Amino acid sequence: MAYKIAVLPGDGIGPEIVAQAKKVCDAITKKFGHEFEYTEALVGATAIDQVGDPYPADTHELCMNSDAVLFGAIGHPKFDNDPSAKVRPEQGLLRMRKTLGLYANLRPVNTFKSLIHKSPLKTELVDGADFMCIRELTGGIYFGRPQGRSEDGQTAYDSCVYTAEEIERIIRLGFEYAGKRRKKLTIVDKANVLATSRLWREIGQKVAPDYPDIEVEYMFVDNAAMQIITWPKRFDVMVTENMFGDILTDEASVISGSMGMLPSASIGVHTSVFEPIHGSYPQAAGKNIANPCATVLSAAMMFEYAFGMMKEGALIREAVDQSLEAGVVTEDIADGKKAYSTSEVGDWLAEYIEKA
Ligand SMILES: NC(=O)c1ccc[n+]([C@@H]2O[C@H](COP(=O)([O-])OP(=O)(O)OC[C@H]3O[C@@H](n4cnc5c(N)ncnc54)[C@H](O)[C@@H]3O)[C@@H](O)[C@H]2O)c1
Incomplete structure (x- = not known):
């Protein structure tokens, strides 16, 4: 067939x-x-x-x-x-x-041996970096409503919306992938500021006991943005919401050396x-x-x-x-x-x- x-x-x-x-x-x-x-x-x-x-x-x-x-x-x-x-x-x-x-x-x-020198990051930082970023793709601020402009056009707004169900299915996927790899999951959010992120963290904490062999950590997105370029080898599987994932994965592309290499x-x-x-x-x-x-x-x-x-x-x-x-x-x-x-x-x- x-x-x-x-x-x-x-x-x-x-x-x-x-x-x-x-x-x-x-x-x-x-x-x-x-x-x-x-x-x-x-x-x-x-x-x-x-x-x-x-x-x-x-x-x-x-x-x-x-x-x-x-x-x-x-x-x-x-x-x-x-x-x-x-x-x-x-x-x-x-x-x-x-x-x-x-x-x-x-x-x-991940890195390609013969491209490591292309990365703007130091060789010793990127050599051996290998992680999987799982980005939520159908929720969050790219889809949230209301979105638009005020009548006078002088104010614009977007809404970041996540349901518990949307969060749980992607976080579970993160745990499952971590189980197939080095058994470490980083859940990236901005729980100190955003209500949606607090729900992400709450659900992470709720489902974590179902995966006792996975080491889980929670990280604010600003810290994650820094750690990706200062210590990328610390990550195994990272799971995050739509917009954070969009930005972090482009940032992470510098580890591989070219946008043209990342599937x-x-x-x-x-x-x-x-x-x-x-x-x-x-x-x-x-x-x-x-x-x-x-x-x-x-x-x-x-x-x-x-x-x-x-x-x-x-x-x-x-x-x-x-x-x-x-x-x-x-x-x-x-x-x-x-x-x-x-x-x-x-x-x-x-x-x-x-x-x-
Ligand atoms: N999934 C998608 O289809 C997708 C994703 C991002 C941007 N876009 C759209 O693509 C258009 C261009 O956006 P952009 O310039 O921000 O991003 P881009 O990824 O198209 O290009 C950014 C830069 O990355 C490099 N690059 C990208 N692909 C490459 C390749 N295959 N080989 C070698 N170098 C490569 C080039 O230096 C390029 O200038 C916009 O219309 C944007 O909306 C589409």
């Missing part, structure tokens, strides 16, 4: 990086004899331009009927530079997360979505220079998390490691040496996998 993969390239560099991830998936297909059926659909600014909706009903239906979604990125400067635009690409992403029930975004943060998986009620953490990098769109590794590594997470294919995921990771060792890299990590194009890196990875 063929696994069904919905492919949503999106905007900017999205189509170029997703094409490389597909090459890698095809190589895995050849190597392991799996069958995958890909169907492309519109999302983001491209979807607004073509059908007036950043997450069209057809796209949603396809996602619901697929075994996994491989996602590129959304976003276009014409919307970024027009705050008054009523229909926006980001609405498509948020609606996709909400309607697929993707309440958890898993972002592994993620969004999991929840319906089909899981696998996507790089970076955006549509519009300056690079169509130039064949963007780093495809974050998307390729997202495909590795897809094999592992959606299909339980651990060997396949591991081989993709090995291919990426080897491409870094061999210097077959895009300009963001080439360090003044020869830079390969997006498609050349994709070809190299696919060939490595086929020959492995």
Whole structure:
């Protein structure tokens, strides 16, 4: 039986990086004899331009009927530079997360030996850093209502809203992942100021006794922001709310050396979505220079998390490691040496996998 993969390239560099991830998936297909059926659909600014909706009903239906979604990125400067635009690409992403029930975004943060020197942090600080950040994805201030402006336009407001149920399911996920790793969970909040954070902490304390082998600590987000860059090796699994997770994971990307290297998986009620953490990098769109590794590594997470294919995921990771060792890299990590194009890196990875 063929696994069904919905492919949503999106905007900017999205189509170029997703094409490389597909090459890698095809190589895995050849190597392991799996069958995958890909169907492309519109999302983001491209979807607004073509059908007036950043997450069209057809796209949603396809996602619901697929075994996994491989996602590129959304976003276009014409919307970024027009705050008054009523229909926006980001609405498509948020609606996709909400309607697929993707309440958890898993972002592994680790180092690549040959990229450690690229990190602005000292080598001894980042070498060996390896943690999983679990970001709540469908609640909090990005979705809370009311949100808007006063009638005179001089006051604006957002609401941060969390239910106990939303918090408990993600905190339990955090404990479960910690159980599969080094058995340490850090729950990040701002419980000294925010009511929602106090509920997070209360629920953390309520469920912790169910996981007696996990060491749990509670940390204020400002402290966590500092510890990520001063002592990243102290973390194993970190779980936090939507906006804190959004900010902390971008900060954590400096540990790996480039935004172009970090994958993620969004999991929840319906089909899981696998996507790089970076955006549509519009300056690079169509130039064949963007780093495809974050998307390729997202495909590795897809094999592992959606299909339980651990060997396949591991081989993709090995291919990426080897491409870094061999210097077959895009300009963001080439360090003044020869830079390969997006498609050349994709070809190299696919060939490595086929020959492995
Ligand atoms: N999940 C998403 O689809 C998502 C996430 C963040 C931003 N966005 C959107 O993307 C657009 C651009 O936003 P931005 O500039 O803040 O973020 P971005 O992640 O697109 O780019 C920020 C910087 O990171 C680097 N970078 C990102 N991806 C890279 C890659 N694959 N290879 C090499 N370098 C890479 C580049 O230096 C780039 O200037 C906006 O419209 C924004 O709304 C979308």
